[in-house]
Amino acid sequence: MSRIVALETSDIRFPTSLSLDGSDAMNPDPDYSAAYVIVRTDAEDGIAGHAFVFTIGRGNDVQVAGIDALAGHLVGRELEPLLDDMGGTFREIIGDSQLRWLGPEKGVMHMAIGAVINALWDIKAKRAGLPLWQLLARMTPEEIVDLVDFRYLTNALTREDAREILQAGVAGRSEREAELLATGYPGYTTSPGWLGYSDEKLERLAREAMANGFTQIKLKVGADLDDDIRRFRKAREVCGPDFPIAIDANQRWEVSEAIAWVNALAEFSPAWIEEPTSPDDVLGHAEIARGVAPIRVATGEHAQNRVIFKQLLQAEAIQVMQIDAVRVAGVNENIANLLLAAKFGVPVCPHAGGVGLCEAVQHLSMFDFVAVSGSREGRMIEYVDHLHEHFVVPTEIRGGSYLAPTAPGNGMEMKAASRDDYAWSAERKGADAHV
C-alpha cells in the first residue's frame, strides 16, 4: 500500500504571443501556458502522475490555485483504493459540495478537478505499463461504465445505453488495436490558418500540409469578411476543389451574423464552421446549424461539461463534436462525452494544439476508435506543430496521421528542463512586460 505525499503545482508559460502563433479573432496574443500538477507518492516504483490545465497566459496562477485547493482530497490518502475505483474517486471530488459552488462543474474549479483526475490516470497507466488509450480500451464495458457520472445525462444517455454501446464494440477490439498501431489516427492541421499570418505564409503552409498527408486544414475567420474571402480563395487555389478546409470563428459572431458570414463563404465549401458563437449558446448553435446547412457546425473546446454536450446533441446543434482533454473534468467526463457522441452518431474530432493538447487528447480518440465508436470514418484529431519538444513522449505524426503512442502514461508529462525554463515568476513577469 502506498500513499499520496504531495500535489506539486507550477505555473508554466511559453511566450508564444511574440510570434503570433495561435492568433485568432478572439485571441489575438495568447501565451500558451500550463497550470501543471505532479501527484507524488511514496511508492517504491517512483512513479508520479503528471497533468495540466492549458490556459493562454494571464490567469494561469488562478488555475494553479484551483488545483492547489484539491490537495485536501488527495494528500495523505492511500493510493490503491483511489486508482482501483477511478469512478468513485471522480464522483467524490466532483461532489465536494463546497467547491461545487464555484462552478458548478465549469470553469477554473472544474478544470482543476480534470487535472488531478488526469494525473491519477497517468499513475494508473504507468503502473500498468500501458499508454492511457490502451489501458482504457482493454477495460470491460462494465468497468468503463463505472467510470462515468450519469447525473444529468439520463434523459439522453442511460447507464444501460452506455453498456450497450460498449458491448457492441467488444467484437473487433483487438483488430482495431492492431490497425491503430499499424496505421495511426488521422490528423488535420490548423498551422496554415492563423489570422496573424501573411497570405504567402498561409499558401506555403497549406501546400506543406497537403504534401505531409494531412486530411484537412483549417482557417481562422471572423475578423473581416473580405479578408476571409481572399484567404479562403487562396487556400482553395492551393488545395483544389475537393480537399477539406474547415473554418473557425472562435466565438466571434452573433447568431444572425454567423449565418450570413458562413453563407458568404459557402462557395468555398467549408468542411465545417467551428465555434460560430458563444459556446454556452446551445439554441444559438441549433439556429446556426439550420441556417447554414448542409455546412456542418462544430464546437466543443470551450464546452464546459457533459451537460452542454448533451444539449448540443439533443438540439442537433452540432454535426461534429470537439472534445478537449483539459476543459472538462478529465478522462472520466470525456468518456461520458464520447459515449454521448456515439449515442447520437456524431463524429468526434478533438480540439488540440495549445501546449500538450495533442499529446493528451490522442489517447481519447484512440480509445474511442478501439472501444466506443469503433470507427475512424470522418474523424480526425487537430494538429498544430509547436511546443511538442517540451514533452517526454512527444506526438509523432507520420503521413498526416498520429502514430499510436506506446509509452506508458497519459502523454501529459512535460520535460523537467522545460518546466524549469518556462516557470513563471515575478521577475519574468516584469521582463516580459517590457518586451
Place this chain on the structure above:
Amino acid sequence: MSRIVALETSDIRFPTSLSLDGSDAMNPDPDYSAAYVIVRTDAEDGIAGHAFVFTIGRGNDVQVAGIDALAGHLVGRELEPLLDDMGGTFREIIGDSQLRWLGPEKGVMHMAIGAVINALWDIKAKRAGLPLWQLLARMTPEEIVDLVDFRYLTNALTREDAREILQAGVAGRSEREAELLATGYPGYTTSPGWLGYSDEKLERLAREAMANGFTQIKLKVGADLDDDIRRFRKAREVCGPDFPIAIDANQRWEVSEAIAWVNALAEFSPAWIEEPTSPDDVLGHAEIARGVAPIRVATGEHAQNRVIFKQLLQAEAIQVMQIDAVRVAGVNENIANLLLAAKFGVPVCPHAGGVGLCEAVQHLSMFDFVAVSGSREGRMIEYVDHLHEHFVVPTEIRGGSYLAPTAPGNGMEMKAASRDDYAWSAERKGADAHV
C-alpha cells in the same frame, strides 16, 4: 483626478455549518464565505469600493486568487474615466482575451470580474451620495443601455429593444420611487425550510414568517420524497391552502425524476419548483416545465451568465427568473438579465440569503421596479435572516418587505470588525478541522 492605488482582497468565512443553517439537498454543510475586495483610491473623499463573491467555504481562496488576477486592469489607473464609462470599463475587463480562456464568462474568473465591477459601482454610488438602486434608476435609457454588453444576446434582445423597454418606463419613475420609499419591496423567506431543521422548527418558523408579513415561504426538497410530503403537509397545515409555498431541489434531480417528484407534491400546490436539475440544462428545464405545468419552474442562482438566461427564456424553460448579485459579472450583466426578463415578460425574484446577498440584490430589484419592469406584481426578493449584523448597512425588513435603503453605495460593505473576526487563516483552518 484620482487613481486606484490598491485592490485589497481577503478570505472571510463564517462557520455556519455548525448550525445547519443553509442545509439543502445538494449543500449539506455550507460555511457561508466571502471572497472580499476593497478598491482603494488616492481621492481626498476617502471613499473605497467594497464588494465580494459569495461562496460556501472551501475554494474561497481560489475565488480570492481570481479577484487578485484583476489588479493589473485597475491598479494605477485614473478612476474618473473608469467610473464615467462603466459600460466601457465592463467590456474592457470582460474582454481580456487571456483571462477569458478560464471561462469564458463563467465560474471563478467571471464572478471575480463581478466583484471588481460591483466595487467600482460602490464608489460611483457613494460619490453620488445615492444608494445604487437610485443611482441606476435615475440614469437615462441611453445611459443604461450603454452599460450592457449585447454580445450573444441580439437574437433575443437588441440594443433597440432595450432602449424601448427603458423608454416605456420613464413615465412614472418618480411615482414608483416614492412608492418604493414608502412601502418597500416584497420579501419571502426560506428560513423555515432548511432540510436540517426538525418538523417543529419548520412549523414554528413558518408561523412566524406569516405573522411577520412575508408573502411566501420556501421549503428545501429532494433528499427523500416521503420526508418532503410530510414536511410540505405540515407547512400547508400551518399556512393554510392559499399561502404561497415554493419548493427548491437545489439541482438534485434528473429530468424525469424532477417531473415525477414535483407531480407527487402537486397536491400541495407549490408556488414554484426551483433548481430542479443542472443549472446548465436549458433543454432539461424546458422539458420539466412542460411536464409539471401549471406549476412554475424557477432557476438562476447558478445561471452562469446572460447567455444561459437568454436561452432559459427563449425555451420557455422558466416562469420565474432568479438573478443573483454575485454569480454573474456584476451590476452590468445583471442589467442585461433584467432587460431580458422584461423582454420575455417573466418576473424576477432574486436569489438571496448566504452572506450579504440580501444587502446586495435588493438594489437590483428596486432598480427593476423603478426603471425596467415598472412592476412589483408577482415579484419578491428572497430573505434569510442571518449574518446581516456584519454589514454597515444591513437589510431592513418591515412587514415582510425590504425597506428601500437610502445610504449611499451598493450595500455590500462588511463591517471592519467582522472582516477581522472571520478572516480565514491557516491557524483557523487547523482549529475548524478539529471541531
